[in-house]
Amino acid sequence: MPMETNLIADITYVDAPAGPPVALPTLPPTVLTSxxxxxxxxxxxxxxxxxxxxxxxxxxxxxxxxxxxxxxxxxxxxxxxxxxxxxxxxxxxxxxxxxxxxxxxxxxxxxxxxxxxxVPFRGDAETLNLVFLAITKKCPLACEHCFEWDALNQKESLTRDDIRAMVAAFQARHVTQIFFSGGEPMLRVNDLVAVVADARPGTDFWVITSGFNFTRENAGRLRQAGFTGVTISLDHHEPARHNAFRGSPQAYENAVRAAAHAHEAGLVVNLSLCATQEFTTEANLMAYARLARQLGVTFIQILEPRAVGHYAGKPVDLSPAQLTLLEAFYVALNFGPQYLDWPLVHYYGYHQRRMGCGGAADRFLYVDTDGDLHACPFCQKKSGSALGGNLDEALAAMKNRGCHAFAGATM
Incomplete structure (x- = not known):
C-alpha cells in the first residue's frame, strides 16, 4: 500500500508571531472527585x-x-x-x-x-511494555527541542505495510502500549486509522501530536479505529511563548483545540511539557496545571530537555534546584490532598533517578522513522531494525547493553 500523500510542503517558521487570542474551553474533569x-x-x-x-x-x-x-x-x-x-x-x-x-x-x-x-510463569523473558514508534519524517513545525531535527522533512521510508508489520511484531512480544510519533504523525492519519483498526486486541494505542490536523473528524476516526489516547505537546501556558518554542503562530491554538476534540471523542488526553530552564519555576508549573485542569485532561507529562537533535551541543540541562522543584510538583499534584481532582502528573525523571532507566528494551524502546531500534528517543544509537532481520536478537542485544546514563538497579 502506498504511503499517504503529504498534507503539507516543507515549512519552517523562524520568528513565530504570537497569533490571535485563543478562547479556552472549560471541559469536564476526568479525574474522579468522589x-x-x-x-x-x-x-x-x-x-x-x-x-x-x-x-x-x-x-x-x-x-x-x-x-x-x-x-x-x-x-x-x-x-x-x-x-x-x-x-x-x-x-x-x-x-x-x-x-x-x-x-x-x-x-x-x-x-x-x-x-x-x-516470578516467571510463562516460559519467556519478555519484559518490553511499550514502544515509541516514529512513522513520519514530515512536520510543519520547527520546535526548539526536536530530537528528530536532522531527519525532518527528508524522504519517507516507512510504508503503511511497514508500520502494520512492526505493530504486529511488537504485539506478538506482549507490548501493551504503542505511541505513534514523528515528525507529526497526524499527517498520516489515514495510515494510523488503518493500522490500528487491523491490530489485534491487547495493546493501547496513542498518538503523540502537536495538534496539527487533529480535527474533530479525525479525533472521532482515531477513537473508532481503536485508539486509547492522545499526547498533545504543549510547552507553555502562555500562547506566545508556546508558539515561539514550536515555531508556528498556530501551535497553541492547535494544541488547545486538539485537547477539546479528543476529550469530546472519548480519548484520554495527556499534555506533554518540555520543562526548559526558562520555564521551570513554581509559578509556571502551577499556571500550567491550572490550564490542564480547565481543559479536563487526564495526564500531564513532564520531560526534561536533553542535548540531542535541535538541542545538540547546547547547555540545556536543568539545575539541581529546578529538578528538585519538578519532583516537588510531581509529589504535590499526585499525592497532595488539595489536588485530588487535578490531572495526574507523569514525571519519568523522578523514577529514573531512583530505579534506573527502563529503556533499551527493558521496559520500552524507540523506533525511528527508518524502522531502526534505539534505546529511547533521547538516547539514539542504532541497534538493529524492527523490519527484517532477527528482531529477537536485536532486542536481546539492546537489553543486554542497557542505558549507559542511568544504570541503576531495576527490578
Missing part, C-alpha cells in the same frame, strides 16, 4: 489484580511470593507515597500514563508482563 468512588475503585483494582495473580501463579505459595515482590516493586517506585487518584475515560480507569486502562486485554497483559519479570 472520595467514596475512589476508595471503591481502589478496592476493585486490588480484587482484579488478585484474580490475575491466581490465574498466573496457580498455587497459594506462588501467589504469596508474587504479592511480596509486587509490593516491593511498588515501594521502590513510590516509596511511602500511596496512589489514590483515578481517572475515568470512556468506561475505562487510569492510574498511570504508561499503564494501560482497565478493564481491557491490554491491562491484563501489562500485569502479566510485570509479574512474569518478578
Amino acid at each position: 472520595r467514596l468512588r475512589r476508595g471503591l475503585l481502589t478496592g476493585l483494582f486490588h480484587l482484579v489484580e488478585a484474580r490475575l495473580l491466581w490465574r498466573f501463579m496457580r498455587t497459594p505459595a506462588r501467589v504469596r511470593l508474587a504479592i511480596e515482590r509486587v509490593n516491593e516493586l511498588k515501594r521502590v517506585y513510590y516509596g511511602e507515597l500511596r496512589v489514590r487518584k483515578i481517572a475515568r475515560v470512556a468506561g475505562r480507569y487510569y492510574r498511570e500514563y504508561q499503564t494501560p486502562g482497565w478493564p481491557g486485554a491490554a491491562y491484563d497483559a501489562y500485569v502479566a508482563t510485570t509479574v512474569n519479570r518478578l
Whole structure:
C-alpha cells in the first residue's frame, strides 16, 4: 500500500508571531472527585489484580511470593507515597500514563508482563511494555527541542505495510502500549486509522501530536479505529511563548483545540511539557496545571530537555534546584490532598533517578522513522531494525547493553 500523500510542503517558521487570542474551553474533569468512588475503585483494582495473580501463579505459595515482590516493586517506585487518584475515560480507569486502562486485554497483559519479570510463569523473558514508534519524517513545525531535527522533512521510508508489520511484531512480544510519533504523525492519519483498526486486541494505542490536523473528524476516526489516547505537546501556558518554542503562530491554538476534540471523542488526553530552564519555576508549573485542569485532561507529562537533535551541543540541562522543584510538583499534584481532582502528573525523571532507566528494551524502546531500534528517543544509537532481520536478537542485544546514563538497579 502506498504511503499517504503529504498534507503539507516543507515549512519552517523562524520568528513565530504570537497569533490571535485563543478562547479556552472549560471541559469536564476526568479525574474522579468522589472520595467514596475512589476508595471503591481502589478496592476493585486490588480484587482484579488478585484474580490475575491466581490465574498466573496457580498455587497459594506462588501467589504469596508474587504479592511480596509486587509490593516491593511498588515501594521502590513510590516509596511511602500511596496512589489514590483515578481517572475515568470512556468506561475505562487510569492510574498511570504508561499503564494501560482497565478493564481491557491490554491491562491484563501489562500485569502479566510485570509479574512474569518478578516470578516467571510463562516460559519467556519478555519484559518490553511499550514502544515509541516514529512513522513520519514530515512536520510543519520547527520546535526548539526536536530530537528528530536532522531527519525532518527528508524522504519517507516507512510504508503503511511497514508500520502494520512492526505493530504486529511488537504485539506478538506482549507490548501493551504503542505511541505513534514523528515528525507529526497526524499527517498520516489515514495510515494510523488503518493500522490500528487491523491490530489485534491487547495493546493501547496513542498518538503523540502537536495538534496539527487533529480535527474533530479525525479525533472521532482515531477513537473508532481503536485508539486509547492522545499526547498533545504543549510547552507553555502562555500562547506566545508556546508558539515561539514550536515555531508556528498556530501551535497553541492547535494544541488547545486538539485537547477539546479528543476529550469530546472519548480519548484520554495527556499534555506533554518540555520543562526548559526558562520555564521551570513554581509559578509556571502551577499556571500550567491550572490550564490542564480547565481543559479536563487526564495526564500531564513532564520531560526534561536533553542535548540531542535541535538541542545538540547546547547547555540545556536543568539545575539541581529546578529538578528538585519538578519532583516537588510531581509529589504535590499526585499525592497532595488539595489536588485530588487535578490531572495526574507523569514525571519519568523522578523514577529514573531512583530505579534506573527502563529503556533499551527493558521496559520500552524507540523506533525511528527508518524502522531502526534505539534505546529511547533521547538516547539514539542504532541497534538493529524492527523490519527484517532477527528482531529477537536485536532486542536481546539492546537489553543486554542497557542505558549507559542511568544504570541503576531495576527490578
